[in-house]
Amino acid sequence: MSESKDFLRTIVEADLKSGKYKEIVTRFPPEPNGFPHIGHAKSIFINFGIASDYNGFCNLRMDDTNPTTEDTKYVEALKDAIKWLGFEWHGKVHFTSDYFPKLYDYAIQLIKMGKAYVDSINEEEMREYRGTVTEPGKRSKYAERSVEENLNLFERMKNGEFKDGEHVLRAKIDMSAANMKMRDPLLYRIRHAHHFRAGDTWSIYPMYDFAHCLSDYIEGITHSLCTLEFENNRDIYDWVLDTLELKPPRPYQYEFARLNINYTVMSKRKLLELVEGNYVSGWDDPRLPTIAGYRRRGYTPESILTFCDQIGIAKANSVVDVAQLEFCIRDDLNTKVPRVMCVLDPLKVSIENYEGSEEIDASYYPDDVPKEGSRKVPFSREVYIERDDFTENPPKGYFRLTPEQPVRLKHGFIISCKEVVKDDNGNITEIKAEYYPDSRSGSDRSGIKVKSAIQWVSAKEAKTVEVRLYDRLFSAEIPEGVEDINPDSLKIIKNALIEPAVITDKPDERFQFERQGYFYADPVDYTDEAPVFNKIVGLKDSWGKKKKAPKSEPKRQAKKEQIDGEVVPMSEAQQTLFDKYTGELGLNSEVANTLARDEKLSSFYHDALSVNNSPVTIANMVANDVARELKESQTDVLKFDAEQIAALVKMVDDETISSKMAKQVFEEMAKSGTHPKKIVADKGLVQISDPAKISPVIDEVMAKNPDNVAKFKAGNTKLLGFFVGQVLKATGGKANPKVVNALVAEKLK
Numbered sequence: 001m002s003e004s005k006d007f008l009r010t011i012v013e014a015d016l017k018s019g020k021y022k023e024i025v026t027r028f029p030p031e032p033n034g035f036p037h038i039g040h041a042k043s044i045f046i047n048f049g050i051a052s053d054y055n056g057f058c059n060l061r062m063d064d065t066n067p068t069t070e071d072t073k074y075v076e077a078l079k080d081a082i083k084w085l086g087f088e089w090h091g092k093v094h095f096t097s098d099y100f101p102k103l104y105d106y107a108i109q110l111i112k113m114g115k116a117y118v119d120s121i122n123e124e125e126m127r128e129y130r131g132t133v134t135e136p137g138k139r140s141k142y143a144e145r146s147v148e149e150n151l152n153l154f155e156r157m158k159n160g161e162f163k164d165g166e167h168v169l170r171a172k173i174d175m176s177a178a179n180m181k182m183r184d185p186l187l188y189r190i191r192h193a194h195h196f197r198a199g200d201t202w203s204i205y206p207m208y209d210f211a212h213c214l215s216d217y218i219e220g221i222t223h224s225l226c227t228l229e230f231e232n233n234r235d236i237y238d239w240v241l242d243t244l245e246l247k248p249p250r251p252y253q254y255e256f257a258r259l260n261i262n263y264t265v266m267s268k269r270k271l272l273e274l275v276e277g278n279y280v281s282g283w284d285d286p287r288l289p290t291i292a293g294y295r296r297r298g299y300t301p302e303s304i305l306t307f308c309d310q311i312g313i314a315k316a317n318s319v320v321d322v323a324q325l326e327f328c329i330r331d332d333l334n335t336k337v338p339r340v341m342c343v344l345d346p347l348k349v350s351i352e353n354y355e356g357s358e359e360i361d362a363s364y365y366p367d368d369v370p371k372e373g374s375r376k377v378p379f380s381r382e383v384y385i386e387r388d389d390f391t392e393n394p395p396k397g398y399f400r401l402t403p404e405q406p407v408r409l410k411h412g413f414i415i416s417c418k419e420v421v422k423d424d425n426g427n428i429t430e431i432k433a434e435y436y437p438d439s440r441s442g443s444d445r446s447g448i449k450v451k452s453a454i455q456w457v458s459a460k461e462a463k464t465v466e467v468r469l470y471d472r473l474f475s476a477e478i479p480e481g482v483e484d485i486n487p488d489s490l491k492i493i494k495n496a497l498i499e500p501a502v503i504t505d506k507p508d509e510r511f512q513f514e515r516q517g518y519f520y521a522d523p524v525d526y527t528d529e530a531p532v533f534n535k536i537v538g539l540k541d542s543w544g545k546k547k548k549a550p551k552s553e554p555k556r557q558a559k560k561e562q563i564d565g566e567v568v569p570m571s572e573a574q575q576t577l578f579d580k581y582t583g584e585l586g587l588n589s590e591v592a593n594t595l596a597r598d599e600k601l602s603s604f605y606h607d608a609l610s611v612n613n614s615p616v617t618i619a620n621m622v623a624n625d626v627a628r629e630l631k632e633s634q635t636d637v638l639k640f641d642a643e644q645i646a647a648l649v650k651m652v653d654d655e656t657i658s659s660k661m662a663k664q665v666f667e668e669m670a671k672s673g674t675h676p677k678k679i680v681a682d683k684g685l686v687q688i689s690d691p692a693k694i695s696p697v698i699d700e701v702m703a704k705n706p707d708n709v710a711k712f713k714a715g716n717t718k719l720l721g722f723f724v725g726q727v728l729k730a731t732g733g734k735a736n737p738k739v740v741n742a743l744v745a746e747k748l749k
Contacts, residue, residue, distance in 0.1 A: 006313035008046070008254060012054055012223060021222045021249055024056030028082070028089070029096075029212065031063045032074035034268040035283040035290040036081045038304070038325070039227075039259040045308035046256065047225055048087040059219055060089035063212065064097050065205050067195040077283070081291035085301050096211050097198045099218055103206050104158065106214055106244060107169060107187060111150045115243055116187060117143050118153040119170045129175075130183055136176030137183045143172060157190055160203035164190050169204075173239060181232045182239070185209055213237040216251040224251045227258035228317055259311070260319045263472045264289050265479055279482055280473070284524075286534050287473040287489050297470060298510055298520025298536035303329040316631035318594075318624060322472065326537050333510060333518050333536070338364030338373060341410060341455040342498040342513040342533075344467060346384035348459065349431045351415060354381045357458075360441075362411035367711055368722040375501035379412055382459035384497050386515075389454040390431060392420060399451035401431070408453040410514060414439035414446060444715075455514040462497040465531040467519070469493065477588070503531055510536070570596065577602060585615040594623040601627055607642035612650045621645060621666070629670050639673030648676040655736060661685045689736040691743055694727065697735070698743055701726045712748050723748070 005013070015021050026047040030040060051058035060082065064070050075093075082089065096103075110116035119142045121129070131137030145153075157167055169188035177183055187210040194200055213236075216224045224237070234253045241250050265271065266289055274280050274288065283290055286297030294304065307328040311320050359376040389400045389407070401407040406416035413435040421430035439446035441453075469491040476484035502511060509521045517538040525532040570578060574596045581592035595602050605622045609615060626645065629638060648665055651657045657665065657680055668679045680686055688694060701723060702709050708722060723744045728735055 007315065008050060008223070008225065008256060008313055009053065011254060012050060015222070016054065023222070024051055024054040025059070025090075025220050025222045026051045026056065026225060027059040027061050027094075027216065027219065027221050029061045029063045029215070030078050031066070031069075032071065032078060033066065033069040034074060034272060035077045035292050037266050037271065037291065038261065038264075038289045038294070039266045040078075040081065041085060041291060041304050042259045042308050042311070043225075043227070044082055044085055044087060045305060046313060048082075048089075050223070050225075056222075057090035058087070059091070059094055059221070061094040061096065061215060061219065063208065063215075064095050064195070064197060065208065065211050067191055067193040067198075067205065070196055072196055077292060084291065084295060085305065094215075094219060095197060096206075096215050097195065099211070099215055100198060100202060100206075102218060103211055103214055106240075107154065107206075107210070108151065109244060110171065110187070111154060111169075112147055113243070114147065115172050116150070116169055117145055117172055118150045118157070118167050119143065119184075120167050123165065130180065131175065133180070137180075139175045139184065140170075143170075143184070154188075154204075157188070157204050158202065160192065162190055164192055166190060171210075171236070171239070177235075179232055179235050181209075182235050185236055209233055209236040210240060213240050213251070213253075217241060217246055220249075221251040222249065224253040226253055226255050228255045228315075229258065231255045255315070257314045257317045260317065261289070261322050261325065262319050262477045263322050263474050263479065265474070265481070270481055273482065274473075277482065279485060286468070286470050296523060297534050298518065299329050300332050300510075303332040306332065314628050314631075316628045318627075319478075329537050330518065330539070333512070335369050335371070337510045337512050337518065339366065339512045339514055340364070340375075340499055340502050341377070341457055342465070342467070342496055342502070342516065342519075343384045343386050343455060343457050343462075344493050344496045344516065345387040346457075346495075346497050347387040347390060347428065347431065349383050349385055349415070349433050349456070351381050351383070351433050351435050352418065353434045357381075357460075360411050367708065375499075377411060377499055377501070378458040378461040379409075380458045380460055383409065383456045384459055384462065385409075385431075385454055385456045387428075390417070390428070392428075400454055406436075406448060406450055408439070408441065408450045409456045410453040411441050412456070413437070413441070414444075414448050414450055457497045457499050461500050463500050463503045463531065465496050465498050465503075465533060467493040467496040467533050467535070468522070469535045498531075503528060512539075515539070581619070585619070587616060587619045591619050591623040594627060595619060598627070600630070604642050604645075608646040608649070611643050611646035612653075614646075614649050614653050617649045617652065618645065621649060625666050639671070640669040644669060644676055651676065651680065655687055655689065655738075656680070657685050657687050658733065658737075661687070661733075685734070687736050688731055688734045689739050691739060694731070694735050694739055694743055695747075697727050697730050698723070698740070698747055701730060702747065709748065 012024055016024070028044055028047045030036060048058045050056075060079070062075055062078070079093065107116060119126075119140045121140050121142065125140075129138045129140060153167060154169055156162065157169070167190065168186050170184045171187055173182050173184055175183045186207050188204045188206055190203060191205045192203055195202065213224070226233075230253070234255070237253045259266070265274075271288065271290070275283055275285075280288055284292035284296045286293050291304075304325075307325045310324065310328065357378065357380040360379050361374055362377045364373040364375065365371045385401070391398060391400070391402055394402045394405070399405070399407075401415070401417055403417050403420065406414050408414050415433045415435045417431055417433055419432035420428055421432065423429050436446045436448060438444070439448060471489050472486055473489045474484045475486040509523075511519050511533075513519050516535075518536040519533040520536050522532040522534050578592050578596040581587040581595060587595070595605050601622055604626060605619060608618045608622065612618065622645065626638070648662060648669070652659055652662050661680075664683075665676050665679050665685065668674060668683075669676055705723070705726070712723075724737065724740050727740045727744065728737065
């Protein structure tokens with residue numbers, strides 16, 4: 001557990017210290033009406049993680065109170081996801097349906113106390129009587145029923161004597177409450193539906209707000225952790241437990257920001273629409289954000305948990321860039337998986353001066369990965385290379401094979417093009433080449449200089465495989481639904497060619513296909529006779545630079561999800577700001593949306609911008625860090641001002657400090673209000689950019705790693721990253737990476 005604790009852990013520690021609870025008990029309470037997604041992974045990570053950190057335990061409870069949507073297959077999917085992520089729930093799996101008799105008794109108790117009544121008005125009247133935000137509601141005439149009449153009707157509801165919607169049980173609280181959820185909320189409704197566990201025993205089912213708090217109490221939960229959309233429900237949670245005067249200790253509800261990711265939908269309704277509408281192949285389609293989808297695509301539990309840890313626990317909703325999740329899986333696989341060669345679009349190369357065949361010993365891992373392992377790669381007269389690794393008309397900076405430019409076959413020999421063979425339509429069908437016998441990788445004595453190495457496979461021994469290239473399911477950053485589906489989210493290559501060791505000698509199920517990305521042997525469709533590989537993620541973020549929409553394409557108005565789930569359109573003034581931010585200042589739509597809708601944040605942003613004209617960096621800091629601080633401090637008064645934020649951003653822009661150090665400086669500013677320049681000076685956080693100071697550190701690192709120096713000078717240029725990393729580590733992360741890169745490259749020449 002890190003020294004810097006999130007607000008939930010701060011609450012837990014305070015409760016333990018005060019003696020409020022002797023043991024911490026949390027719970028993960030999903031509805032079994034769909035497959036769990038990445039948002040559930042965050043909740044699992046928080047609930048199970050906090051319980052573990054404080055030597056408590058976490059229950060798994062299925063919130064099965066709606067028989068019309070729930071199914072055993074969803075229960076099993078939820079259990080499977082938790083286990084796959086590496087967690088274990090305490091004891092048996094709990095179900096809210098386990099408590100139906102007890103919940104019914106609690107409802108009877110409220111009726112007897114005069115705190116609940118059976119209402120018989122229809123849904124339209126109920127909406128009308130509810131009132132508005134500015135006008136109080138009106139209580140139903142049925143609220144005056146006697147206790148005896150309410151008890152009689154409620155029992156008859158349970159016995160199935162009435163139709164769906166004919167009656168409901170409501171709490172008797174306050175029809176003029178500012179929190180509209182407290183205006184006599186529903187506790188029970190009639191549902192003549194078969195329950196997947198309780199069968200046909202019940203004709204009435206408890207509402208979430210009634211069942212959840214009491215289930216928590218029955219199980220001895222101490223901290224009921226929910227996402228922000230349940231913030232207004234907390235008043236009902238407390239009212240039910242307090243009104244029933246239940247014996248302490250009792251649970252309390254706390255809310256954290258839900259996980260929102262761009263280019264992704266996590267609404268169960270929208271996910272169900274994708275599955276049932278056959279827009280995807282099922283709940284485990286590798287393009288879906290479900291745990292089953294990520295698992296089939298090839299994501300690891302470690303990468304998802306790292307992602308959940310990195311995004312942290314906050315009180316303010318925000319949108320996380322999906323690139324951060326993709327970075328986590330790349331970072332996890334980089335040091336784990338073997339590198340192999342696969343040609344997705346084969347072009348035949350005939351090496352005319354080579355006879356016979358041989359096997360080349362090739363390592364599975366580059367020198368900077370601390371793993372060992374190798375395989376034999378067949379080499380022969382006929383090989384296949386990627387079609388785009390050859391061109392007759394190379395653009396500037398093209399270092400692969402051309403009629404004038406030789407290239408190295410990875411792990412093998414240098415070849416040069418002698419003739420280009422084309423069909424009647426002018427399409428290239430074959431390259432006739434020659435190889436240089438004394439240019440074998442690792443013992444090259446040819447003296448020929450090449451600038452790149454390309455992947456290849458031997459024509460005779462290569463195995464044909466199906467490769468599924470998955471991309472983001474939606475092309476819109478904030479997708480509305482199926483209309484935003486990316487038509488190129490899946491491309492299937494039926495006749496890719498892969499080196500034979502991958503099929504017969506698999507050291508792992510995940511691989512890096514050289515220069516293509518990370519791939520996974522599909523756990524459902526893969527066989528040795530018909531291998532199928534799924535693309536997990538590319539080697540770098542290909543979506544990093546977003547394409548601007550054509551001027552003819554109308555700009556979609558950004559929307560913001562309120563806590564009660566209703567979408568509120570922007571005012572004219574807000575829309576004008578939003579258009580300025582996205583157009584003139586180049587902000588992304590989510591940041592622009594946040595600033596445009598919040599007058600205080602917008603004013604703060606403009607004040608900071610007037611001091612330092614760095615619109616994007618300042619906007620990101622205001623929309624995320626400043627907004628979070630306002631939310632968590634629950635006050636309009638900050639300990640820092642716009643000028644200080646502008647000064648902090650300027651130090652990042654000027655490379656006085658790194659972006660990583662800026663986070664540390666901001667945290668100190670938020671606590672003390674100290675000017676960032678003073679914080680940087682007092683803590684010695686200034687980035688080291690003086691070559692005279694960095695050079696001796698590089699010399700020391702090189703002296704400690706003579707073998708890697710020799711490998712680098714022999715041609716293994718990938719080790720540049722190793723040396724840069726060692727220098728940054730030796731300077732505590734203070735050395736300027738750009739300066740370090742240049743100096744290391746110079747010294748290793």
